[in-house]
Amino acid sequence: MNNGTKLGRVFQALTRPKRLKLVIFFVTSVCNAKCRTCFYWEELNRRGELTWDEIQTLSRTMPRFTDLWLSGGEPMLRRELTDIVHLFYLENGVRWVNLPTNGLLPARTGEWVERILVENPALRLDLNVAMDGLYEMQDSIRAVPGNFAKTLQTLEAMQPCRRNYSNLRVNINTVICAENFEHVLEIADFVKEHCEVDGHYFNIIRGNAPDPALKQVPTERLPALYKDLQNVYRHYAPTILKRLHGIERALGEAWYQGTLALHNKIQLENIDSPHPWPMPCTAGETSIVIDYNGDVRACELRGKLANLRDYDCDFRRFWDAQTRRDELDSIVRDQCWCTHVCFIHDSLRHSKKALLYDVPVTYLESRFGSARSHE
Numbered sequence: 001m002n003n004g005t006k007l008g009r010v011f012q013a014l015t016r017p018k019r020l021k022l023v024i025f026f027v028t029s030v031c032n033a034k035c036r037t038c039f040y041w042e043e044l045n046r047r048g049e050l051t052w053d054e055i056q057t058l059s060r061t062m063p064r065f066t067d068l069w070l071s072g073g074e075p076m077l078r079r080e081l082t083d084i085v086h087l088f089y090l091e092n093g094v095r096w097v098n099l100p101t102n103g104l105l106p107a108r109t110g111e112w113v114e115r116i117l118v119e120n121p122a123l124r125l126d127l128n129v130a131m132d133g134l135y136e137m138q139d140s141i142r143a144v145p146g147n148f149a150k151t152l153q154t155l156e157a158m159q160p161c162r163r164n165y166s167n168l169r170v171n172i173n174t175v176i177c178a179e180n181f182e183h184v185l186e187i188a189d190f191v192k193e194h195c196e197v198d199g200h201y202f203n204i205i206r207g208n209a210p211d212p213a214l215k216q217v218p219t220e221r222l223p224a225l226y227k228d229l230q231n232v233y234r235h236y237a238p239t240i241l242k243r244l245h246g247i248e249r250a251l252g253e254a255w256y257q258g259t260l261a262l263h264n265k266i267q268l269e270n271i272d273s274p275h276p277w278p279m280p281c282t283a284g285e286t287s288i289v290i291d292y293n294g295d296v297r298a299c300e301l302r303g304k305l306a307n308l309r310d311y312d313c314d315f316r317r318f319w320d321a322q323t324r325r326d327e328l329d330s331i332v333r334d335q336c337w338c339t340h341v342c343f344i345h346d347s348l349r350h351s352k353k354a355l356l357y358d359v360p361v362t363y364l365e366s367r368f369g370s371a372r373s374h375e
Helices: 003-013 052-060 081-092 106-119 136-141 147-157 159-164 181-194 219-240 246-269 315-319 322-334 341-348 352-368
Strands: 022-026 067-071 096-101 124-130 168-176 199-204 287-290 295-297
Touching (some): 052 081, 067 081, 081 106, 106 147, 106 159, 124 147, 136 147, 147 159, 159 168, 181 199, 181 219, 199 219, 199 246, 246 341, 246 352, 287 341, 341 352
Parallel strands (some): 022 067, 022 287, 067 096, 096 124, 124 168, 168 199
Antiparallel strands (some): 287 295
């Protein structure tokens, strides 16, 4: 397929009707960490997670969708994790899985990631390893002695798969909070110098964290930090887009950097109070959140709409219910703009204006604005 054909498919996608594309699935509430930044801490280590049989019923009654972003708890503690991925790959056409991990189970992570890649050859898998600090800071923020050492072991365990499977990307994910704010760029430098990864992403702390002090980020300094982080994103862009060439590569790198810059811009505008996004929020329309126990929400930051068990785990019945349609109206009415990057990203990729205007403009602003050299 030539570059023109590939780019043509992107523009064709913009004309298609909105439909479910992204499912965020909390596969378990069980967690072996006690992260002080966690927005989900009140739901951790509870009973009642969906059984394997219920998940199979759910899959059978769901439409085809392409993106499955897993969450928890710690996904690596869900016994059927690889089976869950394979199920949605076969039955629902999933072709992109985001798999976060706290990095505490290096051997299992290496084994299960390879199994996923072998069983699902057309799947793109992003393994996102958490690193919120270096050495004792990582252990402190995540409240697990030895977490930093385990994180490095997990990254090392992933290198054989990373070398052998071009559809695997190993990334670092850093939550920006009050405790690590002064050290974010040090973390970025450490990762570039000592870790073999494909990307490094940064998101501001969100939700109801168990340690409220960590939310006291100096917001007046965030613009300068975000400018510096654009240089980090620029560093990884060639790796992320290594399979593209020529004009498609150049456009891809600009779009990648512009998208991340737009994420940061929207987060900054919403850090203190809701501020309209440059595109409509499509939560509950192109994306849905399924909790470990079958609770379903349009967005992680909004309330429960229903429990899928009330519909006998028949997703189609829930999707067609008036409850969900009413929630779409409520989202417009409530104007609940937020900093949640998952929904920012999913919404912008369904907006012609965001993709064809806001992303390029934000890229140009970030690329040619002043920033500390961080190459």
